[in-house]
Amino acid sequence: MGLAGKWGDLSTGAPNLKAGANSNPVHPQNPDQYFDPTAFELPAPGYQGNLGRNTLVGPGMATVDLSMNKNVGLPGRNASRMEFRAEIFNLFNRANFALPTPQLFDPATFG
Numbered sequence: 001m002g003l004a005g006k007w008g009d010l011s012t013g014a015p016n017l018k019a020g021a022n023s024n025p026v027h028p029q030n031p032d033q034y035f036d037p038t039a040f041e042l043p044a045p046g047y048q049g050n051l052g053r054n055t056l057v058g059p060g061m062a063t064v065d066l067s068m069n070k071n072v073g074l075p076g077r078n079a080s081r082m083e084f085r086a087e088i089f090n091l092f093n094r095a096n097f098a099l100p101t102p103q104l105f106d107p108a109t110f111g
Contacts, residue, residue: 015043017050
């Protein structure tokens with residue numbers, strides 16, 4: 001996949017990072033707008049943008065799962081056993097958000 005595929009229809013490559021803008025303009029506490037789109041601008045036609053690779057750092061993913069079980073032998077000829085099991089998924093109830101779409105800087109919809 002070339003730059004045109006990664007950056008939408010932007011055939012010049014990456015967009016520009018505006019002067020004075022933070023090089024990692026993410027707001028992890030805001031899932032509705034994970035990064036600040038006003039920190040970027042389209043380069044002039046025929047020029048490549050100055051945005052580096054991996055400028056936006058995506059949200060991390062973490063989950064804690066817990067499982068407990070106990071095997072109890074039952075009396076009798078067949079030597080049967082009973083298992084008690086408890087499983088908890090995402091124990092601390094942490095939200096894990098997806099990465100932003102790579103088609104962010106399409107000139108038809110950017111700005």
